[in-house]
Amino acid sequence: MVNAVIAEDNRHVMDILKKFLIRKNVEIVGEASDGKTAFHLTDQHQPQLLFVDIDLPQLDGLSLAKLVKTRYQNIKIIFTTGYKEYAWKAFEIDAIDYLVKPFTEERLSICWEKIKKNIRLNLHFEPKDFLLLKNDRGIDFVKTKNIVYITSEQRYTKFVTLSHGTKKIIKTPETLKSIQEQLDRKKFTRTHKSYIVNLDYVKRIEPSGQTYMIYFDQINDYAYLSKHYLNHVYDILQ
Known part of the structure; x- marks a missing residue:
């Protein structure tokens, strides 16, 4: 899965970038x-992509990019700015693209082609209809459309499924990360470090103390939604 951090102090530009990346199945793991x-x-998430506005407060985008590159050389940087004259400095830092504001949908598409070429990943992901889950008894065949949510539980990952009104629990030693890579990002999303939720089953989201609760159709279970993932979930649901 491809993920990204966006550093942009213009809310309108931030929203444009987020919507474009979400349509490309990129997970936004941080906004600043x-x-x-x-x-x-x-530093916390070590994303594959970092979109950086050059004119940022507290630490400008060029300085930020230099710091990031000293620690994480594999992170791909895309600069956004209203000033063309910084382009040569951006490419000295080995940026893969330089977007001059205001940029068009066509220009973003050109940028996306550069991203695909650089990260060398198969972004035309075809989600699976079935998952094969190894466990102590053998292998369970699980229809992805029946998965309500998935959560980590001690040494196991627990699947909660629903078929013809019957709830079933399946446990596997496979990790949440390895499972998420097999799922359709338009339907399944991380809502918490310990939860993946099928958005087709979400009935409502309610605040609860310092976090949020997700409630589902047809079953009384709930899942956690942390503030870190809140904007990402809302953007997908819109």
Whole structure:
């Protein structure tokens, strides 16, 4: 799965980038309006992509990119700015593209082609209709459309499925990360470090203390939605 941090202090530009990347099945793991916050998010999540506005408060985009590159050389950087004259400095830092604001949908598509070429991943992912889950008894065949949510539980990953009104629980030693890579990103999304949720079953989301609760159709279970993933989930649901 491809993920990204966006460092941009213009809310309108941030929204344009988010919507475009979500349509490309990119997970937004961090959003920042200043350079220091962007650096901490990049350090925490180590994304594959980092979109950076050059004119950021606290720590400018060029300085941020240099810091990131000293630690994580494989992160691909795309600069956004209203000033063409910084382009040569951006490419000195080995940026893969330089978007001058305001940019068009066509220009973003050109940028996306450069991203695909650089990260060398198969972004034309075809989600599976079935998952094969290994466990102590053998292998369970699970229809992905029947999965309500998935959660990590001690040494296991627990699947909660629903078929013809019957709830079933399946456990596997496979990790959440390896499972998420097999699922359709338009339907299944990470909502918490320990949860993946099938958005087709979401009935409502409610605040609960410092976090949020997700409630489902047809079953009384709930899942957690952390503030970190809140904007990403809302963007997908819109």
